[in-house]
Amino acid sequence: MATAVASPPTSAPPRTSEEERVRAARRRDRINAVAWRLAGYAFFLGLWEFASGRLMDERLLPGPVDVLRTFGELWASGKVPGAFADTLTRIGIGFAIAFVVGAAIGILMQNRLLNGFFRDAVTIGVTTPGLIWALITAIIFGNRPWGPLIAIVLTTFALISVNVAEGIKALPKDLIDMAKSFGVGVVRRNRQIVIPHLAPYIFTGVRFGFSIAWKVTVLTEVFSSSSGIGFEMRTASQLFRLPEFLTWILAFYVFALLLEKVVLEVIERRFFAWRDTIKS
Amino acid sequence: MAEITVRNLHKEFGVGADKIVALDDVNLDISGHVFVSIVGASGCGKSTLLNILSGIETPSHGQVQITEDGRPAAKGYVFQAARLLPWRTVMDNLLFVQKDRSEQTRARCQRYLDMVQLGDKGRKYPGELSGGMQQRVGIARAFSTEPDVLFMDEPFSHLDAITARSLRAELQNMWQETRKTVIFVTHDVGEAVELSNRILVFAKGGHLADDIDMPLPFPRDVADPEVAVAKANVFRTFEQIGALAVS
Numbered sequence: 470m471a472t473a474v475a476s477p478p479t480s481a482p483p484r485t486s487e488e489e490r491v492r493a494a495r496r497r498d499r500i501n502a503v504a505w506r507l508a509g510y511a512f513f514l515g516l517w518e519f520a521s522g523r524l525m526d527e528r529l530l531p532g533p534v535d536v537l538r539t540f541g542e543l544w545a546s547g548k549v550p551g552a553f554a555d556t557l558t559r560i561g562i563g564f565a566i567a568f569v570v571g572a573a574i575g576i577l578m579q580n581r582l583l584n585g586f587f588r589d590a591v592t593i594g595v596t597t598p599g600l601i602w603a604l605i606t607a608i609i610f611g612n613r614p615w616g617p618l619i620a621i622v623l624t625t626f627a628l629i630s631v632n633v634a635e636g637i638k639a640l641p642k643d644l645i646d647m648a649k650s651f652g653v654g655v656v657r658r659n660r661q662i663v664i665p666h667l668a669p670y671i672f673t674g675v676r677f678g679f680s681i682a683w684k685v686t687v688l689t690e691v692f693s694s695s696s697g698i699g700f701e702m703r704t705a706s707q708l709f710r711l712p713e714f715l716t717w718i719l720a721f722y723v724f725a726l727l728l729e730k731v732v733l734e735v736i737e738r739r740f741f742a743w744r745d746t747i748k749s
Numbered sequence: 750m751a752e753i754t755v756r757n758l759h760k761e762f763g764v765g766a767d768k769i770v771a772l773d774d775v776n777l778d779i780s781g782h783v784f785v786s787i788v789g790a791s792g793c794g795k796s797t798l799l800n801i802l803s804g805i806e807t808p809s810h811g812q813v814q815i816t817e818d819g820r821p822a823a824k825g826y827v828f829q830a831a832r833l834l835p836w837r838t839v840m841d842n843l844l845f846v847q848k849d850r851s852e853q854t855r856a857r858c859q860r861y862l863d864m865v866q867l868g869d870k871g872r873k874y875p876g877e878l879s880g881g882m883q884q885r886v887g888i889a890r891a892f893s894t895e896p897d898v899l900f901m902d903e904p905f906s907h908l909d910a911i912t913a914r915s916l917r918a919e920l921q922n923m924w925q926e927t928r929k930t931v932i933f934v935t936h937d938v939g940e941a942v943e944l945s946n947r948i949l950v951f952a953k954g955g956h957l958a959d960d961i962d963m964p965l966p967f968p969r970d971v972a973d974p975e976v977a978v979a980k981a982n983v984f985r986t987f988e989q990i991g992a993l994a995v996s
């Protein structure tokens with residue numbers, strides 16, 4: 470949770486009963502929030518388990534217990550880690566290319582003429598759904614390896630460009646001038662002002678870009694690949710193995726959540742802690 | 750000893766119909782341990798002059814030279830807003846403008862933080878301080894480099910009267926102790942009379958209209974009749990020049 474408990478100031482006055490009450494109320498509120506969240510899980514999983522075999526045929530809608538068991542089996546067989554490795558490699562390479570291309574365009578767009586040159590292409594890049602690129606690249610490239618890569622680059626480069634361009638436009642001229650007036654050199658200025666200023670913009674671009682890249686990759690795999698999570702989903706659905714199909718979806722969620730909640734939030738907390746100090 | 754020489758300084762912004770003359774043929778010599786105030790209405794080029802002197806902006810024509818015993822002088826700048834890096838702690842903000850990070854330098858930074866009564870705030874981020882505290886960090890930062898020439902652009906105008914007053918006293922002490930050259934921009938004639946040896950009056954269109962000597966001894970008490978007379982004289986000069994347009 471973002472509401473990290475602030476450490477009390479060193480010269481804290483003795484806590485009043487009023488403060489105690491506020492604290493207690495906050496704690497109750499937090500417990501409440503967690504309880505409702507857990508209740509949500511219990512309810513929907515329960516509904517699913519209930520529906521499976523009662524409202525619908527078990528083969529059409531296997532229950533969560535069934536899916537979890539299949540998940541365990543697939544994991545143990547090495548199929549899940551293998552498919553993830555394939556998909557992740559694609560995302561890694563594709564997104565790295567998208568990042569470099571996107572950042573370069575974002576920097577070039579500072580020039581008025583080049584801005585005109587790239588602007589509409591970037592707008593199209595931002596607005597076109599990943600599904601379209603996944604389809605187009607599937608049609609053009611079939612299951613050749615660069616199909617998904619091109620789809621990833623096309624769907625995400627513009628997000629990076631837009632964010633980098635915004636960040637550069639908002640460079641804190643007052644701070645840079647301050648540094649110049651004190652005779653601070655250009656290397657230290659870049660390291661201590663320009664990069665920390667751009668970091669949140671780049672982070673936002675990467676964060677959104679990555680979540681889109683992830684979906685597009687799986688989509689292109691569904692359409693055209695011969696390995697990866699999307700491919701496994703397609704195979705499972707074609708073979709009518711619904712527990713397996715749902716397992717892959719489950720794996721997809723678990724991984725996305727892990728990435729979003731753990732990796733990205735840790736990075737955010739580690740590098741952007743100072744932002745909490747800005748008064749709202 | 751610091752020497753500031755300004756010759757035929759001219760600065761304009763924009764082109765054609767949008768052209769604005771910010772400074773018009775300014776000539777100036779400042780040398781040694783003096784406290785020079787620059788006053789004048791809003792938009793008459795005071796900040797532009799400081800920005801050119803400090804090297805942030807370049808002149809359109811004319812020359813500016815600032816030396817300390819013949820070498821290029823070290824400069825410090827206190828801005829109207831604090832201009833701190835929000836992602837660095839107070840201490841790191843001071844260290845950011847230093848030549849090195851030695852123990853000695855750290856100790857010096859700490860000393861100046863103590864001097865503005867923020868000695869215990871070194872590990873805080875600027876966002877955790879009040880506006881007045883941030884401004885004091887900006888002042889400590891400028892002093893901590895122990896510059897030969899210190900530029901200050903309305904450093905107290907955003908502060909409440911009481912904080913401003915105590916900081917003026919601190920500034921005067923520091924100036925007396927460190928024997929720097931200070932160039933101080935202000936809207937406040939009282940402040941200029943209280944602090945400076947010399948007052949430069951700028952008029953609309955960016956030209957230097959008057960150059961007033963202020964020989965009274967420091968510290969100056971505003972209630973002192975001599976100081977009151979000096980202040981009245983400066984005001985009269987302003988009226989004659991028309992420099993005191995509402996700002």
Ligand SMILES: Nc1ncnc2c1ncn2[C@@H]1O[C@H](COP(=O)(O)OP(=O)(O)OP(=O)(O)O)[C@@H](O)[C@H]1O
Binds near residue numbers: 789996
């Ligand atoms: N970067 C800039 N681009 C265009 N015009 C500028 C720029 N900086 C200053 N000016 C113009 O130059 C003139 C002088 O500005 P300056 O900031 O030096 O005034 P000032 O005397 O400091 O005013 P104030 O007391 O309000 O701070 C103003 O008309 C201003 O609009």
Ligand SMILES: [Mg+2]
Binds near residue numbers: 795796797902
């Ligand atoms: Mg100004």
